[in-house]
Amino acid sequence: MRGIKTNELGVLDRIVSELQWKLSEICRRLHKGSGKLAEKKTGLAIVASGLNTSSSKVRRGQMRLYKEEQSGF
Incomplete structure:
Protein backbone atom coordinates (compact mmCIF):
# COMPACT_ATOMS: atom_id res chain seq x y z
CA MET A 1 0.00 0.00 0.00
CA ARG A 2 1.43 3.36 -0.96
CA GLY A 3 1.29 6.57 1.05
CA ILE A 4 -0.51 9.73 0.01
CA LYS A 5 1.70 12.34 -1.62
CA THR A 6 1.56 16.04 -0.77
CA ASN A 7 0.19 17.02 -4.19
CA GLU A 18 -15.43 23.26 -3.70
CA LEU A 19 -17.96 20.86 -2.17
CA GLN A 20 -18.20 23.09 0.92
CA TRP A 21 -18.88 26.11 -1.28
CA LYS A 22 -21.54 24.28 -3.31
CA LEU A 23 -23.26 22.96 -0.19
CA SER A 24 -23.27 26.39 1.43
CA GLU A 25 -24.81 27.82 -1.75
CA ILE A 26 -27.53 25.14 -1.71
CA CYS A 27 -28.20 25.79 1.98
CA ARG A 28 -28.46 29.52 1.29
CA ARG A 29 -30.99 28.92 -1.48
CA LEU A 30 -33.01 26.53 0.69
CA HIS A 31 -32.97 28.95 3.63
CA LYS A 32 -36.13 30.64 2.38
CA GLY A 33 -38.01 27.32 2.25
CA SER A 34 -39.82 25.55 5.05
CA GLY A 35 -41.09 22.08 5.86
CA LYS A 36 -39.35 19.42 3.77
CA LEU A 37 -36.92 21.97 2.35
CA ALA A 38 -35.88 22.94 5.88
CA GLU A 39 -35.31 19.26 6.71
CA LYS A 40 -33.13 18.91 3.61
CA LYS A 41 -31.23 22.04 4.62
CA THR A 42 -30.53 20.55 8.05
CA GLY A 43 -29.22 17.37 6.42
CA LEU A 44 -26.99 19.41 4.10
CA ALA A 45 -25.68 21.41 7.05
CA ILE A 46 -24.66 18.14 8.71
CA VAL A 47 -22.90 17.04 5.51
CA ALA A 48 -21.18 20.44 5.24
CA SER A 49 -20.02 20.16 8.83
CA GLY A 50 -18.53 16.75 8.03
CA LEU A 51 -16.71 18.31 5.07
CA ASN A 52 -15.29 20.99 7.34
CA THR A 53 -13.89 18.24 9.55
CA SER A 54 -12.48 16.41 6.51
CA SER A 55 -10.94 19.61 5.18
CA SER A 56 -9.11 20.34 8.43
CA LYS A 57 -7.85 16.74 8.54
CA VAL A 58 -6.51 17.12 4.99
CA ARG A 59 -4.74 20.36 5.94
CA ARG A 60 -3.21 18.75 9.05
CA GLY A 61 -2.03 15.86 6.87
CA GLN A 62 -0.44 18.33 4.45
CA MET A 63 1.43 20.05 7.29
CA ARG A 64 2.61 16.72 8.72
CA LEU A 65 3.92 15.59 5.31
CA TYR A 66 5.57 18.97 4.73
CA LYS A 67 7.33 18.79 8.10
CA GLU A 68 8.46 15.22 7.39
CA GLU A 69 9.80 16.27 3.98
CA GLN A 70 11.66 19.22 5.53
CA SER A 71 13.21 17.06 8.26
CA GLY A 72 14.34 14.46 5.71
CA PHE A 73 12.13 11.50 6.66
Whole structure:
Protein backbone atom coordinates (compact mmCIF):
# COMPACT_ATOMS: atom_id res chain seq x y z
CA MET A 1 0.00 0.00 0.00
CA ARG A 2 1.43 3.36 -0.96
CA GLY A 3 1.29 6.57 1.05
CA ILE A 4 -0.51 9.73 0.01
CA LYS A 5 1.70 12.34 -1.62
CA THR A 6 1.56 16.04 -0.77
CA ASN A 7 0.19 17.02 -4.19
CA GLU A 8 -2.64 14.46 -3.81
CA LEU A 9 -3.61 16.10 -0.52
CA GLY A 10 -3.70 19.46 -2.31
CA VAL A 11 -6.13 18.03 -4.85
CA LEU A 12 -8.30 16.57 -2.06
CA ASP A 13 -8.27 19.92 -0.27
CA ARG A 14 -9.50 21.73 -3.41
CA ILE A 15 -12.25 19.14 -3.94
CA VAL A 16 -13.43 19.44 -0.32
CA SER A 17 -13.34 23.26 -0.53
CA GLU A 18 -15.43 23.26 -3.70
CA LEU A 19 -17.96 20.86 -2.17
CA GLN A 20 -18.20 23.09 0.92
CA TRP A 21 -18.88 26.11 -1.28
CA LYS A 22 -21.54 24.28 -3.31
CA LEU A 23 -23.26 22.96 -0.19
CA SER A 24 -23.27 26.39 1.43
CA GLU A 25 -24.81 27.82 -1.75
CA ILE A 26 -27.53 25.14 -1.71
CA CYS A 27 -28.20 25.79 1.98
CA ARG A 28 -28.46 29.52 1.29
CA ARG A 29 -30.99 28.92 -1.48
CA LEU A 30 -33.01 26.53 0.69
CA HIS A 31 -32.97 28.95 3.63
CA LYS A 32 -36.13 30.64 2.38
CA GLY A 33 -38.01 27.32 2.25
CA SER A 34 -39.82 25.55 5.05
CA GLY A 35 -41.09 22.08 5.86
CA LYS A 36 -39.35 19.42 3.77
CA LEU A 37 -36.92 21.97 2.35
CA ALA A 38 -35.88 22.94 5.88
CA GLU A 39 -35.31 19.26 6.71
CA LYS A 40 -33.13 18.91 3.61
CA LYS A 41 -31.23 22.04 4.62
CA THR A 42 -30.53 20.55 8.05
CA GLY A 43 -29.22 17.37 6.42
CA LEU A 44 -26.99 19.41 4.10
CA ALA A 45 -25.68 21.41 7.05
CA ILE A 46 -24.66 18.14 8.71
CA VAL A 47 -22.90 17.04 5.51
CA ALA A 48 -21.18 20.44 5.24
CA SER A 49 -20.02 20.16 8.83
CA GLY A 50 -18.53 16.75 8.03
CA LEU A 51 -16.71 18.31 5.07
CA ASN A 52 -15.29 20.99 7.34
CA THR A 53 -13.89 18.24 9.55
CA SER A 54 -12.48 16.41 6.51
CA SER A 55 -10.94 19.61 5.18
CA SER A 56 -9.11 20.34 8.43
CA LYS A 57 -7.85 16.74 8.54
CA VAL A 58 -6.51 17.12 4.99
CA ARG A 59 -4.74 20.36 5.94
CA ARG A 60 -3.21 18.75 9.05
CA GLY A 61 -2.03 15.86 6.87
CA GLN A 62 -0.44 18.33 4.45
CA MET A 63 1.43 20.05 7.29
CA ARG A 64 2.61 16.72 8.72
CA LEU A 65 3.92 15.59 5.31
CA TYR A 66 5.57 18.97 4.73
CA LYS A 67 7.33 18.79 8.10
CA GLU A 68 8.46 15.22 7.39
CA GLU A 69 9.80 16.27 3.98
CA GLN A 70 11.66 19.22 5.53
CA SER A 71 13.21 17.06 8.26
CA GLY A 72 14.34 14.46 5.71
CA PHE A 73 12.13 11.50 6.66
